[in-house]
Amino acid sequence: MEPVDAEGRRPVTLTGLEPELERALDLAGVLVFALSGASLAARRHFDLVGILVLATVTGLGGGILRDTLLGQLPPVALRDQLYLAVPLVATAFVLVAHHLVERMHRPVLAFDAAGLGLFCVVGSAKALDAGLGVLPSVLLGTMTAVGGGVIRDVLAREVPTVFKADSALYAIPATLGAAATAAVWSQDALDAPQAGAIAAAVLVVRLLAIRRGWRAPTAKRRG
Amino acid sequence: MEPVDAEGRRPVTLTGLEPELERALDLAGVLVFALSGASLAARRHFDLVGILVLATVTGLGGGILRDTLLGQLPPVALRDQLYLAVPLVATAFVLVAHHLVERMHRPVLAFDAAGLGLFCVVGSAKALDAGLGVLPSVLLGTMTAVGGGVIRDVLAREVPTVFKADSALYAIPATLGAAATAAVWSQDALDAPQAGAIAAAVLVVRLLAIRRGWRAPTAKRRG
Amino acid sequence: MEPVDAEGRRPVTLTGLEPELERALDLAGVLVFALSGASLAARRHFDLVGILVLATVTGLGGGILRDTLLGQLPPVALRDQLYLAVPLVATAFVLVAHHLVERMHRPVLAFDAAGLGLFCVVGSAKALDAGLGVLPSVLLGTMTAVGGGVIRDVLAREVPTVFKADSALYAIPATLGAAATAAVWSQDALDAPQAGAIAAAVLVVRLLAIRRGWRAPTAKRRG
Numbered sequence: 001m002e003p004v005d006a007e008g009r010r011p012v013t014l015t016g017l018e019p020e021l022e023r024a025l026d027l028a029g030v031l032v033f034a035l036s037g038a039s040l041a042a043r044r045h046f047d048l049v050g051i052l053v054l055a056t057v058t059g060l061g062g063g064i065l066r067d068t069l070l071g072q073l074p075p076v077a078l079r080d081q082l083y084l085a086v087p088l089v090a091t092a093f094v095l096v097a098h099h100l101v102e103r104m105h106r107p108v109l110a111f112d113a114a115g116l117g118l119f120c121v122v123g124s125a126k127a128l129d130a131g132l133g134v135l136p137s138v139l140l141g142t143m144t145a146v147g148g149g150v151i152r153d154v155l156a157r158e159v160p161t162v163f164k165a166d167s168a169l170y171a172i173p174a175t176l177g178a179a180a181t182a183a184v185w186s187q188d189a190l191d192a193p194q195a196g197a198i199a200a201a202v203l204v205v206r207l208l209a210i211r212r213g214w215r216a217p218t219a220k221r222r223g
Numbered sequence: 224m225e226p227v228d229a230e231g232r233r234p235v236t237l238t239g240l241e242p243e244l245e246r247a248l249d250l251a252g253v254l255v256f257a258l259s260g261a262s263l264a265a266r267r268h269f270d271l272v273g274i275l276v277l278a279t280v281t282g283l284g285g286g287i288l289r290d291t292l293l294g295q296l297p298p299v300a301l302r303d304q305l306y307l308a309v310p311l312v313a314t315a316f317v318l319v320a321h322h323l324v325e326r327m328h329r330p331v332l333a334f335d336a337a338g339l340g341l342f343c344v345v346g347s348a349k350a351l352d353a354g355l356g357v358l359p360s361v362l363l364g365t366m367t368a369v370g371g372g373v374i375r376d377v378l379a380r381e382v383p384t385v386f387k388a389d390s391a392l393y394a395i396p397a398t399l400g401a402a403a404t405a406a407v408w409s410q411d412a413l414d415a416p417q418a419g420a421i422a423a424a425v426l427v428v429r430l431l432a433i434r435r436g437w438r439a440p441t442a443k444r445r446g
Numbered sequence: 447m448e449p450v451d452a453e454g455r456r457p458v459t460l461t462g463l464e465p466e467l468e469r470a471l472d473l474a475g476v477l478v479f480a481l482s483g484a485s486l487a488a489r490r491h492f493d494l495v496g497i498l499v500l501a502t503v504t505g506l507g508g509g510i511l512r513d514t515l516l517g518q519l520p521p522v523a524l525r526d527q528l529y530l531a532v533p534l535v536a537t538a539f540v541l542v543a544h545h546l547v548e549r550m551h552r553p554v555l556a557f558d559a560a561g562l563g564l565f566c567v568v569g570s571a572k573a574l575d576a577g578l579g580v581l582p583s584v585l586l587g588t589m590t591a592v593g594g595g596v597i598r599d600v601l602a603r604e605v606p607t608v609f610k611a612d613s614a615l616y617a618i619p620a621t622l623g624a625a626a627t628a629a630v631w632s633q634d635a636l637d638a639p640q641a642g643a644i645a646a647a648v649l650v651v652r653l654l655a656i657r658r659g660w661r662a663p664t665a666k667r668r669g
Binding site: 291292293294296353355356358359362363373377380383393394395438439440 | 493494495499502510514517519520521523524525527530531541600601603
């Protein structure tokens with residue numbers, strides 16, 4: 001139960017999600033996405049610079065896009081020194097352990113799914129904290145979750161995963177997670193177990209979608 | 224004739240274009256561009272998510288880019304709830320009436336041309352209202368008009384229409400419309416008939432360019 | 447030696463780099479990059495609009511990205527009228543002297559290297575002036591230097607130079623230049639000879655990298 005002020009409203013300085021928790025979830029998301037970007041770059045035989053750039057844009061791109069649209073500039077990724085260190089660590093890991101990364105297709109998919117869950121919760125919570133409505137907050141949460149991957153795919157000249165009609169559900173679990181975050185947030189402040197449960201549910205739905213081949217519907221075609 | 228204050232200047236709270244009119248023109252532009260993005264996605268057999276994403280970026284991308292560069296953040300597309308509803312409507316329409324959309328190549332081109340006209344007027348008017356000079360405002364008006372389509376083409380991995388040397392005039396009518404808006408704006412506030420006339424003229428020039436095959440000049444080649 | 451206030455600190459209104467010098471270096475960088483973008487567009491047989499767009503995004507893209515992330519909006523490219531005039535001049539030059547541009551592959555590479563040097567110095571100095579830490583400032587300096595080129599390549603559907611494993615060092619000289627700028631800046635204000643020397647060193651390293659085929663390391667591969 002969050003403290004309320006004399007008139008029963010939560011003070012403006014309190015965010016829905018506890019700042020330290022939000023930062024920890026956010027950094028965890030940056031790490032798993034940076035690993036997925038660096039791994040893609042290494043598999044495509046990009047050089048050191050290409051690996052570092054893809055690790056950075058995949059890990060930080062979604063959050064930078066979110067902070068820019070919220071007008072919270074410079075983005076937290078440039079103000080909090082820890083953020084930029086994370087893609088450096090991911091790049092070093094992939095350079096040293098490339099043979100390991102090549103074998104770990106499954107762990108990378110799991111990392112990516114974890115990032116999806118973490119970022120949709122953090123992204124929509126930040127948008128709600130900034131005073132945006134429910135629909136824009138769900139959009140920003142989804143954009144935070146899938147944005148880094150879209151920028152990664154555009155720069156690496158791949159068809160963005162989010163557009164492939166034959167790919168398993170990707171944006172939809174993120175959108176559902178962002179909507180769940182908004183639903184909980186509108187009742188009361190989001191706490192750690194709630195945030196974690198939503199992120200975990202998104203991860204599970206994404207992994208089930210991969211295993212069972214769940215697809216989004218397509219436009220009806222003349223037959 | 225706009226009201227002026229005691230010293231003969233228009234009050235700062237008044238924009239060149241009446242706010243409600245500007246919003247109506249802007250939303251009409253969002254709708255026609257969202258329809259063009261959703262139609263392209265459906266023709267490329269993207270799934271529900273892909274259609275919704277392309278409808279959203281095509282409809283809202285130009286305006287979000289404009290608001291970001293003007294420093295008016297969060298962009299109006301995230302503050303005014305109606306904006307995000309429009310791509311949802313466009314997506315629903317394309318999903319339900321896909322067979323109709325496939326047949327309506329011409330109407331889509333007309334919608335797109337209408338969006339071009341509406342956005343170049345609204346975009347340059349907003350930039351002028353924000354205090355930018357004439358040249359930057361003409362650029363922002365053009366960017367508002369063609370920006371969503373460029374993002375759509377980059378994400379869908381098409382050569383951006385605006386770059387194809389063999390394509391009919393696209394950016395040039397928008398630039399002329401933005402310049403006309405700046406010319407009228409610098410005389411006095413822009414009113415509804417003037418804004419509508421410029422948008423209609425851009426639409427007509429664009430459709431004539433398609434029908435008659437008007438092209439922009441290219442660099443001279445040796446030969 | 448910069449003037450200091452009564453308590454021995456540099457006044458806040460003073461930037462590390464003298465404003466007029468910063469502007470001159472910045473505009474020189476815009477010009478050389480705009481020429482490189484316009485030349486690429488002309489070689490790809492883009493029309494007038496395509497040439498102007500590529501000249502503009504290549505010349506101004508990195509700086510607009512930097513100003514946006516710093517929250518200095520509208521970006522200087524839209525506030526200072528001279529900035530937008532530069533890509534117009536570059537476009538006119540390339541349209542008129544296309545036969546000359548086709549022959550001048552080497553000068554274009556040299557121009558591009560000059561832009562790299564100028565922008566990494568200006569970009570990191572602006573970020574440091576805005577109060578960012580060293581690591582984010584080095585990143586922003588590098589991004590200012592390579593950003594316009596990356597946007598140019600994405601729009602022209604080329605693999606971004608910065609990602610090609612077989613290409614000579616490009617981002618690394620810029621990163622070293624940004625780091626050198628930060629090192630000098632942290633001692634005292636950067637002056638004209640220092641800024642010029644760093645930019646020149648980046649240019650020389652880049653040109654040597656092209657001539658000698660210096661490459662960035664790649665991830666170790668099995669076997």
